[in-house]
Amino acid sequence: MLSRVAPWLASRNETAADGISVRVLGAADTRALRVLAMEDPVANVFILAHLDSSGSAAPTSGGASVFGVFDGDALVGACWAGANLVPVRLDPELASRVAAAAHRAGRRYASIFGPAETVLALHSRLEQLGHFAHEVRADQPLLAISGPPAVEANPQLGFGNIADFDRILPACAAMFEEEVGYSPFLGSEDFYSRRVAGLIRQGHSLVHIDAGGTVKFKAELGAVTAQATQVQGVWMNPEFRGQGLSAGYMAGVVVLAQQFAPITSLYVNEYNTRARATYERVGFQRLGTFATVLY
Structure with a gap:
């Protein structure tokens, strides 16, 4: 009717x-x-x-x-x-x-x-x-790992604390702008800020903040179930890139993510050869192909 x-x-x-x-x-x-x-x-x-x-x-x-x-x-x-x-x-x-x-x-x-x-x-x-569309990313390998990573995990990576929100939020915004080409704060800062704070409170924010208060590396578990997690927002502070730190941090991501589920997954742009090499070194294997269309 x-x-x-x-x-x-x-x-x-x-x-x-x-x-x-x-x-x-x-x-x-x-x-x-x-x-x-x-x-x-x-x-x-x-x-x-x-x-x-x-x-x-x-x-x-x-x-x-x-x-x-x-x-x-x-x-x-x-x-x-x-x-x-x-x-x-x-x-x-x-x-x-x-x-x-x-x-x-x-x-x-x-x-x-x-x-x-x-x-x-x-x-x-x-x-x-x-x-x-603003951009079409037609080839994004879907990767996953179960079991221990193939390299030693960086023990300095841990779960984000809401007390560090003011440090973590700018790092998240920097990652977003690098990834999609515009600020997540366009229009309103509130929505993105609440999203980041929610991930921290859920225990899905992974970060290393050094003794001086600088975020060196961060990532999030964007989706979490009892079967699998999906890693998103992987970001290395530009000051520390090129020093061979990425694999240890990503191994740390796997170790922490496996507290939630046995399988850790992510998808990555095909052209990002450095990231793909890091993920392969850690032990991620390709399961399929994703695509993302940005409007």
């Missing part, structure tokens, strides 16, 4: 002639979404971490939701739609239908990230609908 009254709603259930339909998931779909995501708990750590924290596939109070793709009654793919689009076991051939639903929702998306084929298929359709 709702779809007849308001056919423009993103939550309406459209069923194509082939039996494929797309709709916003609700609380009743939580188990099906978790089962789908658990088919690859490393690639899908983002959505699994969300389900662990929220307990539900239903839309959030902030307006984020999950589009589900159904073949009859079976959930065969999904896509998180919040500030970013994050596909979950979504066949690239079905991506155009999710992109159309995401477009109708009327949101602006900062990025798409996830398995490369699907991300690029989503981007292709969204571009046709008027969403133009």
